[in-house]
Amino acid sequence: MDNAREHPDPARPGARADVPVGRIVRTVVPAVAACLVLGACGGGDTAGKDADTSTVAPGSGGTLTVAMASDMRSMDPFGALSNSYTDNSRLNAVYDSLFWHEAKTGKVMPQIGESLTPDPGNASWTLKLKPDVKFSDGTPYDATAVKFTWDEHAAPARKSYQAGTIAAVKATEVVDPTTLKVTLTGPNANFDHIVASNLSFIVSPTAYRKDPAGFARNPVGAGPYTFKEWTTGDHMTFVKNRGYWQGAAKPYADTVVFKVIQDSTQGLETVYSGGADMKVSVNAEDPVRAGQKGLETKTVTIIGGESIYFNTKRAPFDDVRARRAVHLALDADEVNKISFSGNGTPTHSIFPPESPLVDAGTETVQRTDRAQAQRLLDELAAEGKPLDFTYSIPQNANAQRTAEYIMTSLRALRNISVKIAPMPIAAFQTDIVINKNYQAAMFSYYLSDAEPGLYVNLYSTSPNNYLLYANPTVDRNLDQARTTNDPAQRKAAYTAVAAQLKQDAPLWTYQSSVVTAFHRSTVVGMVLSNDGMVLMDRIGLKG
Template sequence: MGEPRSLDPAALSNTWAHQATLGNALYGSLMINNDETYELEYKMATDFSTTDGGKTFTLALQPDLKFSDGTPLDAAAVKFNWDRLKDPALGSTTIRQAVQIEATEVIDPATVRVTMVKPNPQFGQAVVAGALNWIASPAALEKGQQSFDENPIGAGPFTLANWMRQNAVELEKNPAYWDAPKPYLDGLTIRTVPDSNQRLNTMSTAAAELASETNWSNIHKAEDGGLSYLVSSTGGGQVAGMNFRRAPFDDERARRAVSLAIDLEAVNTVVYNGDGEIPRTLFPEDSPFYADIPIGETDSEEAQRLFDELAAEGKPVAFTFLSYPTTESRTLGEAIQAQLSAFENVEARVEVVDYAVATARAGARDFDMIVSSAITQDPDYGLTMAFDSKSTGNFLGVNDPELDAALDRGRFGESIEERKEAYEQVQQRIADLSIGLWYTRAVPGVIYGSDLNGVQLYTLGSPLPEEFWISN
């Protein structure tokens, strides 16, 4: 996972490649989704339902929930957390979900009424995928970031013992956890290891019990070495996304030229030793939303023709790939750069920055090409968040009325047949728009050793540490 910039849940991201284990450990979860059916299952919440097609929801809590300092985790605490996540100054990735909420209202100590800006019957899937699922003490948050980072107050299975920045977060068992006798472990130590080879070596030498993993090659090597793994089933994938908002990729021809120029099989060989799964279609064949619509093709002659055409108009294609400080991200950028060097009238550069800078640049939309994603379980959350023109999570600046209309039809379809038809149109528009290079199906997964039991994932590879137990 990436080093957290703060322990405030607003600063954490509930995906396998970021701080999912840490967030679940400190704050627990209101609810989860089943990793096979995607149906909601309840934890600290007992209900999140709508009777009016998704315009309003009722959130009900377990009775007598307490934060680790003994103060109540009640409806007022949920309202405080959910309302503040809409504040742009926090810089939370969960603002993408939070701004869909128009208002929250405390009905009684265990009940919150949530009114949406626009109806969204699938909103529960968005709640579990981010910091809306993690509730911190309002009183502790109001003391400011420095104070909160020294003593974060949540209601999760663990509490903070020590945070050694750029090294490790040490956690200890919360004896007041609501779901006793969980957690089963006395403590957890969470470290940031961005290098994929170092992660695998750490697991292979039993220096750690579990690693969140982003790399198919590591998954396969771990299996060969006798380790276990779990990967959440998903559609979509990771994409080297192109910024529609500025040159050169505000011109569809430039996006299409780069897409056609890149041989994704060669990229897979370089980045994943050929072990990655390239998403040839947006949904896998076992998905009810599968359609045989290619989202990536290679045609070097057409690519060169488009590069030449743009250069003749005084618009030669030149761009920078903004890389995270991981082996995978840097190698991907270098592979794209190397392939494009064989073409004329195109120049690609690679800029490697740390997580904080990359996150800030992505938030400010200050990039040409960056690793982005549209990872789907139920397709509404992942695709609408990434590609609807009005979504704050639309980092690439995609703005297409036909795509917006199809996404709406998919959200409100009353049968699987209606939703399938809508998402077929979504897939066609995404293919036609040349969003970017769909280079791998995501790996929302974990590797773990033979002594670790109770490993369970929800949403995008998010582990539940209260379920872990060690066998000797």
């Protein structure tokens, strides 16, 4: 899950409304991923032109400038958010990908990985790599390199964000340079989705061993670009990998600059004016505003959303009544009006409304009922436990606005006190994601697939369970969904998970999870995966 919030900083989900320029079309994907909006709204220098340039080959040369809402914590795949739009495009530039999720279908697509197939029973899988791929330092990208990277994810000292994901892997065995045998801790019919979402960025073992501490700021991979420089808080620069495995024609641009522009309005205006070529965003209003300015827009809607996370092992939210009281006191529609100017997509579920993973109408949060909220607060106060907590948020203006609405709504009730604690993004990530040192926190998360996303974020023993939530019914159904090939059984399992989440109230999700890429008409070859990753080997500028 991703905690970097954008609105206007990182990272806020959003939605579209009818706009006067161009059009945006939502397509529901009948697969485990999400839906893709193939919206086309012209370019920053020509208004109103519908276009989808994903199949248009760019010209060679030039500098592609990408506006990003936040800087990265690390450029190695252990300390980066590899399954989040905030980091994955930059990681893809340096490392490329083993596999990726196609947004139109939710299918796992090959890249450096050639195939990933299960043995009967789904307890072991065989990974095949394309032959003769090399890292930019000239060393082989082989099965040994994949094993090395995955072993590092599993090492406790590494504190990898993917520690919960890799826990599903019991052992790996190098069969030959292009073949890795993977034995799982238990059957998993969807392990290929896990790899595509969370384990696709592979490091050069030689470069990593030379300088493990420095690798995070001097990464070496097999991607279309090589790392050149990083000015913290300002920009990263990558240059064309002249030894790229796809040949001299790729990548298309000579240089890619990822420019940090935290303010959403400034980011949009920078793209519109030509100071940047594109931006990937989760701001609710960006699709509308970008369309009005004639920018071309692509949007992916996935599992997750903007939420309040409750630390279920720490007072006061170790008591389910406290969590339910907050659910019942707040209104997702009011948040949408106040924080998103009515342009967002309020929700009552972590699943999109059209999701094939759950029964229609399935909700994961409790609807507004302030009278019942007050009864719960009074009950807690009568036991000497009036609700008093700190609400941690990322440090930006729109997060502050949403938090102030939440604080005002809660303070309108008796026996409750809440303080807002704005934090810089890096400190926020450290406290909530790494140390789990919080009572309640604003948290945005984007899951390209239920597997492994829901498993690693909700399973009781997962190190990525930032809620510290534990429920045996949820565990049992997550196991069932992981092991079955039957869509009906998977749907029943996730519907049961949703029902338990609604009852236990470990998080309050109020805004849908939407990732948008908008760009000028000079950008072509735009392919967006269903977790918001731009495929950097395909994008470039018009010839």
